Amino acid sequence: xxxxxxxxxxxxxxxxxxxxxxxxxxxxxxxxxxxxxxxxxxxxxxxxxxxxxxxxxxxxxxxxxxxxxxxxxxxxxxxxxxxxxxxxxxxxxxxxxxxxxxxxxxxxxxxxxxxxxxxxxxxxxxxxxxxxxxxxxxxxxxxxxxxxxxxxxxxxxxxxxxxxxxxxxxxxxxxxxxxxxxxxxxxxxxxxxxxxxxxxxxxxxxxxxxxxxxxxxxxxxxxxxxxxxxxxxxxxxxxxxxxxxxxxxxxxxxxxxxxxxxxxxxxxxxxxxxxxxxxxxxxxxxxxxxxxxxxxxxxxxxxxxxxxxxxxxxxxxxxxxxxxxxxxxxxxxxxxxxxxxxxxxxxxxxx
Numbered sequence: 001x002x003x004x005x006x007x008x009x010x011x012x013x014x015x016x017x018x019x020x021x022x023x024x025x026x027x028x029x030x031x032x033x034x035x036x037x038x039x040x041x042x043x044x045x046x047x048x049x050x051x052x053x054x055x056x057x058x059x060x061x062x063x064x065x066x067x068x069x070x071x072x073x074x075x076x077x078x079x080x081x082x083x084x085x086x087x088x089x090x091x092x093x094x095x096x097x098x099x100x101x102x103x104x105x106x107x108x109x110x111x112x113x114x115x116x117x118x119x120x121x122x123x124x125x126x127x128x129x130x131x132x133x134x135x136x137x138x139x140x141x142x143x144x145x146x147x148x149x150x151x152x153x154x155x156x157x158x159x160x161x162x163x164x165x166x167x168x169x170x171x172x173x174x175x176x177x178x179x180x181x182x183x184x185x186x187x188x189x190x191x192x193x194x195x196x197x198x199x200x201x202x203x204x205x206x207x208x209x210x211x212x213x214x215x216x217x218x219x220x221x222x223x224x225x226x227x228x229x230x231x232x233x234x235x236x237x238x239x240x241x242x243x244x245x246x247x248x249x250x251x252x253x254x255x256x257x258x259x260x261x262x263x264x265x266x267x268x269x270x271x272x273x274x275x276x277x278x279x280x281x282x283x284x285x286x287x288x289x290x291x292x293x294x295x296x297x298x299x300x301x302x303x304x305x306x307x308x309x310x311x312x313x314x315x316x317x318x319x320x321x322x323x324x325x326x327x328x329x330x331x332x333x334x335x336x337x338x339x340x341x342x343x344x345x346x347x348x349x350x351x
Contacts, residue, residue, distance in 0.1 A: 020281040021270035023288035032063035052317035058230035065259035069201025076202035096133045098348045165196040173251040210268045218264040225258030293336030293349035
């Protein structure tokens with residue numbers, strides 16, 4: 001998720017007025033993130049109710065790609081300097097360090113001691129979902145490269161590069177994961193997966209116009225992508241004899257097609273309904289202000305709920321998973337809202 005909150009007026013690639021549609025996409029994306037983490041506990045077992053877990057995992061796998069696409073939409077139409085890069089990295093880096101320490105204290109409190117805290121934070125995320133923050137810091141450093149690409153005026157060159165990215169960063173890794181073979185000898189290492197999502201976000205935001213037939217087609221593509229992820233995950237897991245996440249990965253072609261389709265549909269929905277009414281736009285803005293903080297804290301809240309018996313199967317998982325997702329989001333949003341009202345609170349939970 002970008003912590004830049006300025007957004008655009010329609011048709012202008014430089015974002016100046018807050019766009020409720022991007023807040024709406026981020027709201028859906030954070031709910032998807034929480035859904036993945038709530039469901040994950042039941043994925044490996046492949047026993048009773050596994051299809052409930054697989055369903056919620058599959059429909060939520062577009063979460064981080066949506067966050068990256070929003071980041072691209074927000075930032076790739078802007079100029080960047082050393083100062084703006086430093087400010088962005090500070091807004092992510094400081095919360096990363098503070099919340100990493102908070103999680104390390106949580107682990108100690110719950111009986112797991114991790115030695116050498118400083119080295120642990122420097123080397124790798126202390127909780128798995130913080131990988132995204134490390135990725136975001138790297139993305140900020142390479143914004144000038146992506147901005148330069150977006151300034152190319154030849155549409156054909158852009159589409160050729162995006163097509164090559166899709167093949168090199170998605171199709172080839174997926175085929176290799178399934179077969180163990182490389183069928184094309186080109187070095188695809190240049191095709192950075194996450195940079196491609198940022199560029200896709202900028203292109204989708206800059207070039208899209210809405211009409212009923214396109215929205216219907218995109219909604220169909222979104223649903224088909226999610227269905228294929230679920231079905232292929234089941235088939236491949238049966239084939240290899242264990243729950244397998246190959247088709248959940250952000251390299252999965254169906255995650256990419258689903259994320260692009262979801263971005264379009266969610267923007268169209270928000271532009272039609274939320275942006276035209278004062279209350280939804282205001283509500284989305286308030287939720288957008290706690291979104292980043294919810295991402296930071298939600299796993300701790302989820303752990304807390306789990307200790308009290310609220311997990312993916314405290315009732316039937318088809319119902320339990322969305323209930324726990326909403327509980328986690330609501331409690332996380334309340335805590336972050338309160339933290340932001342403390343002195344310096346917005347430094348560790350930026351809005």
